Amino acid sequence: MHELSICNAIASTAKRHAGGRPVSQVKVRIGHLRQVVPDALQFSWEIVSSSTDLKNAELVIEQVPAAVECLECGARTNLDLPILACGTCEGFDVKLLSGEELLVVSIDLVDA
Amino acid sequence: MGRFHVHADGTGHTHEHDLAHHDDDRDVGDHSGYAETGQTRVTILENLLSENDRVADENGRRLAAAGVRSVNLMSSPGAGKTTLLRKSLEMIGGSVRIGVLEGDIATSLDADRLGGAGAAAISVVNTSAGFGGECHLDAVMVRSGLERLPLPELDLLIIENVGNLVCPAEFRVGEDARAMVFSVTEGEEKPLKYPVMFRAADVVVVNKIDLLPHLDFDLNEFLSNLSGVNRSAKVIMASARSGEGVDEWCGWLMDQGQVASAVSFLRPAPTVP
Numbered sequence: 001m002h003e004l005s006i007c008n009a010i011a012s013t014a015k016r017h018a019g020g021r022p023v024s025q026v027k028v029r030i031g032h033l034r035q036v037v038p039d040a041l042q043f044s045w046e047i048v049s050s051s052t053d054l055k056n057a058e059l060v061i062e063q064v065p066a067a068v069e070c071l072e073c074g075a076r077t078n079l080d081l082p083i084l085a086c087g088t089c090e091g092f093d094v095k096l097l098s099g100e101e102l103l104v105v106s107i108d109l110v111d112a
Numbered sequence: 113m114g115r116f117h118v119h120a121d122g123t124g125h126t127h128e129h130d131l132a133h134h135d136d137d138r139d140v141g142d143h144s145g146y147a148e149t150g151q152t153r154v155t156i157l158e159n160l161l162s163e164n165d166r167v168a169d170e171n172g173r174r175l176a177a178a179g180v181r182s183v184n185l186m187s188s189p190g191a192g193k194t195t196l197l198r199k200s201l202e203m204i205g206g207s208v209r210i211g212v213l214e215g216d217i218a219t220s221l222d223a224d225r226l227g228g229a230g231a232a233a234i235s236v237v238n239t240s241a242g243f244g245g246e247c248h249l250d251a252v253m254v255r256s257g258l259e260r261l262p263l264p265e266l267d268l269l270i271i272e273n274v275g276n277l278v279c280p281a282e283f284r285v286g287e288d289a290r291a292m293v294f295s296v297t298e299g300e301e302k303p304l305k306y307p308v309m310f311r312a313a314d315v316v317v318v319n320k321i322d323l324l325p326h327l328d329f330d331l332n333e334f335l336s337n338l339s340g341v342n343r344s345a346k347v348i349m350a351s352a353r354s355g356e357g358v359d360e361w362c363g364w365l366m367d368q369g370q371v372a373s374a375v376s377f378l379r380p381a382p383t384v385p
Contacts, residue, residue: 002278005248009160016163017156024151028160035278035308082307083340092343102282104156111150 003040006102007048007059013104014054023057025108031101032066033082057107066099164283167251171258171286178263180211181368182271184287186309189275191295192319194222196352196361197272198229204362205230211266213257215239215249215274222272235260239274248279251286268368277302281309289368292345295320296327300334307341315346317361322351 014026030036038061045059066079070086071094077087079099085092159165175182187193201210209232214223216238223236237257239246246253254271261269271287273280292313294302297320303310310316316338324331335347348364350357 002247002282005246005250005279005282006160009164012163013156013158013160017154017158033307033311034282035306081304081340082311083304083337084343085340092340102160104158104160106153106155106157109152109154111152 003036003044004048006036007041007044010045010059010104011048011052011054014057014107015052017104017107018054018109020053021112022110023054023107024110025058025060025106026054027060027062027105027107029062029064029101029103029105031064031099032079033096033099034102035082038063062105064098064101067097068094069097070094161282161284164251167255168284168286171251171255172288173286174258175263175269175286175288178266180263180266180269182269182287182289183365183368184271184273184280184285184290185293186273186280186290186313187275187293187295188277188298191275191293191298192352193272193275193293194225196293196317196319196350196358197270198226199352199355199358200270200362200365201226201230203358204366205232208366209265209267211235211261211263211269213237213249213254213261213269213271215253215257215272217247217274232266233261246279247274247276248283249273249285250283254285268365270365277306277309281306281312289314291315291317291364293317293319294334296324296329296331296334300330300337303334303337303341310338310341310345313342313345315348315361315364316342317348317350317357319350319352321349321356322354 010026010028014023041061042059049055049057066082067076068079068084068086069076070089070091072091073086073089075086075088076097079087084094084096086094185193185197197212204210211233212226212231214220214234214236216222216236218238220236223234226234235257237249237253239249239253249271271285290313292309292315294316296318338345338347346364348357348360350361352358
């Protein structure tokens, strides 16, 4: 259901920018911390797009790993678990570098 | 972030993309690389919840203008939001003018349970207008719920979200603070499974602690998992059923309402085990 809500938001954003023109691809960028399951998002996209003028638009998902920079040891590591800790020294004093993205990156319009 | 592209006339440049820019710039992003395929790429780079967030900001300004502070109350189904809310209304509803915005997929059962408990006003938003019943409140639903509340007569608005550990965390509705009720029957691993929700919370009420003697729940492991995903959340141990910890939660609520004048009648908060 989470993915369905997100797909509705993606469709709404894409339609607003398309201005009624046919869309062949919608690209989104989603960070791992957003807890979006790509397969579920694709499945939801089929449901959401099929009933709109986005029905022929392919959804392309760019996934962004959750990465932190340790403020103690300086290491930059990607997270396997959503625990915000340094992968090197295990310290908790970390700055989140990426992983919270939830963006519509681009749409491809079919030229008339 | 900009995107470099070349136009058909051979000139190239990079656009810094933002929403305002795009409203007047529909044909940005061509172009030459897609000439053979008859397609045009339009770079958007827009948070896909930006429409929701815009309405959330409107809601927030509207509440602020009326002098109302707001708390978004979230949890999984059955964690005890409504019971805690009822106890809270009974405890401080006479001191603080509390409005409740009830989000529910269908029915007004939760609102009915709050009837007579001490709320100044209750507004019910059923989310079933969406795709088979939305699993969360979004900013537009909350906006319509606000229409039906006498905001100038309130100090504090509690927005009881739909019971769900995933979706409500993604949708800001204009709230000043986010509270989460977690019940000890749910399992100590939940912060790791639902980090979006646990990271979103300013306060986590650990509810149903009266059941701890009957469960294998490892409280220390839960607290360790919680602090792994959210180091700044305040934690309140409570049982809405027995009333333990409800006073500490009410103290937090009243701090949110910045109406601490009536706090003195509350008992001292129990020590967190």
